[in-house]
Amino acid sequence: MKSRFACGLIVLALLSTGLTGCWDSRSIDELAVVMATALDYTEEGNIMASSQIAVPTSVQTEGGSPQSGAGAKGFTVVSAVGKNVHDAMDELQRKLSRKLFIEHRKVLLIGEELAKQGLKDTLDHFSRDPDSRLQTYLLIAKNARAVELLLQAVPFEKVPTRAVRSLQEINAEITTTLREMFTAMSGEEIVPTVGALELVEGTAGAGVSTGKDESSRMMTFRLAGSAVIKDYKLAGYLDMEQTRGLLWVLNENKRVSITGNVPGKGNVVMELDKTGKKIKTHIRDGKVQVDISVTTSGPVHENNTDLDLSDPNNIVQIEEALSNSIKGSILKVSEVSQNQLKADIFGVGREIYRHNPGQWKRLKDRWADTYPEAEISVSSSVTITRTGMYGKPLHLIEEKE
Structure with a gap:
């Protein structure tokens, strides 16, 4: 009995050798x-x-x-x-x-x-x-x-x-x-x-x-x-600027910087740490209204103005300039998508479907004609988290010394 069992194990071991490896390997x-x-x-x-x-x-x-x-x-x-x-x-x-x-x-x-x-x-x-x-x-x-x-x-x-x-x-x-x-x-x-x-x-x-x-x-x-x-x-x-505006709405603007122009002062560059976006849709009297809000925060990477960043009032000016830059890029790509391409690249239809599927069911067959007529508003909020080692630009510090 034991010899039969031993023979069976030997046969199984021999058979298993043919099953190893990849049969279609090259x-x-x-x-x-x-x-x-x-x-x-x-x-x-x-x-x-x-x-x-x-x-x-x-x-x-x-x-x-x-x-x-x-x-x-x-x-x-x-x-x-x-x-x-x-x-x-x-x-x-x-x-x-x-x-x-x-x-x-x-x-x-x-x-x-x-x-x-x-x-x-x-x-x-x-x-x-x-x-x-x-x-x-x-x-x-x-x-x-x-x-x-x-x-x-x-x-x-x-x-x-x-x-x-x-x-x-x-x-x-x-x-x-x-x-x-x-x-x-x-x-x-x-x-x-x-x-x-x-x-x-x-x-x-x-x-x-x-x-x-x-x-x-x-x-x-x-x-x-x-x-x-x-x-x-x-x-x-x-183009690159319009694509950047689209990425804000898709919340895919990662590891980039933005430049804001402060009227009469110069410009400031901020690196992005965190970003967020919300799209809210409303339908009133058959008209689609879209509210896009973008939030972002990060440190100042370059200050090409005469503003002292240790002054909270100046920080407010810079945050406003950066917010306007984001808002402007989104509005530009919004205009192109509605007037030239007539294509819902923002996913407004997707937001309507997610939050009001019944309304989307009534709109989807004529969405190609409805989207170009939608009213799109944009808001942006920027928070500066750090200003670097110096509040004042270096050239102002040197002049003072």
């Missing part, structure tokens, strides 16, 4: 790791898919010395055209000796022309593809084809699209994932916005220079505000 040298995908609309009405693929270090230094071309850059870009996204990706795979691996993809770039044509079919593909990560960032290539952005280099990164997420987070800009896009598109209570990128000369602004003559200027990309997607199509753009 070695890294068999994979083409996709870091970003770009989709563009062709003149023939087809879809061009481009993938930015990381080049392994072993390939970059093949033969014991650094390679030139794609390997030296740390990435390569491969493109293919198809009738739809799936067809284009299949064609792209036929050009590669390695299996496309998209589970590590961080960014999905959409060319401006494709965004204008409509994204319903494109987004449908990604909503059904089991390999697509819902945390992938979605962005629009402003005034450009998406593939052009994939080809550009950026400082500090061998694979440029790794910088996209950091750019958005460090600069506290609009960040929209595929999951958030699908959620917004499934309802009618808010018109979604996504980040926008644009091409710039490397020697201009925050770009990168080759350090050579004028003819050697290189291109790179930078944040360009946000894109408004209405009815699955690109409705227009918000």
Whole structure:
């Protein structure tokens, strides 16, 4: 009996060895790791898919010395055209000796022309593809084809699209994932916005220079505000200032500073510590009224006035100037959303639905016409928490001494 039991254990142990490991595992040298995908609309009405693929270090230094071309850059870009996204990706795979691996993809770039044509079919593909990560960032290539952005280099990164997420987070800009896009598109209570990128000369602004003559200027990309997607199509753009106003209403203005102009005195900069917002809606005589209130607090980061910040009366002036700056940026983007885009990017409809679903049921079918006529009022409250080591500006202290 014991011998039979022992034999059974041996058989089970032998059988279990075949169950270990990943049945569908692949070695890294068999994979083409996709870091970003770009989709563009062709003149023939087809879809061009481009993938930015990381080049392994072993390939970059093949033969014991650094390679030139794609390997030296740390990435390569491969493109293919198809009738739809799936067809284009299949064609792209036929050009590669390695299996496309998209589970590590961080960014999905959409060319401006494709965004204008409509994204319903494109987004449908990604909503059904089991390999697509819902945390992938979605962005629009402003005034450009998406593939052009994939080809550009950026400082500090061998694979440029790794910088996209950091750019958005460090600069506290609009960040929209595929999951958030699908959620917004499934309802009618808010018109979604996504980040926008644009091409710039490397020697201009925050770009990168080759350090050579004028003819050697290189291109790179930078944040360009946000894109408004209405009815699955690109409705227009918000510039950086307008995007900042939108972020106040969405309560997503994190790790940024604001500048307030004190009439006849100069300006003051405050770093944000805490922010909050409230949206209240009222419907009177069929007219929608919206009250937006924003609160924020933080320390003074720079004082370019002659005001002594140890004087409470001067603090009141500065808080008022900062409040007016916030209020002005919100009113500007409000005007654009109502008069130009006619798109509820604030989520006013969502607030009505949350607090008065019965009223929303009566409004939703004509919300596209109702929102532009809504009366929007804005209030802002700023509290300065710290003024730094000196109350008076340094130049006044020196003059007194």
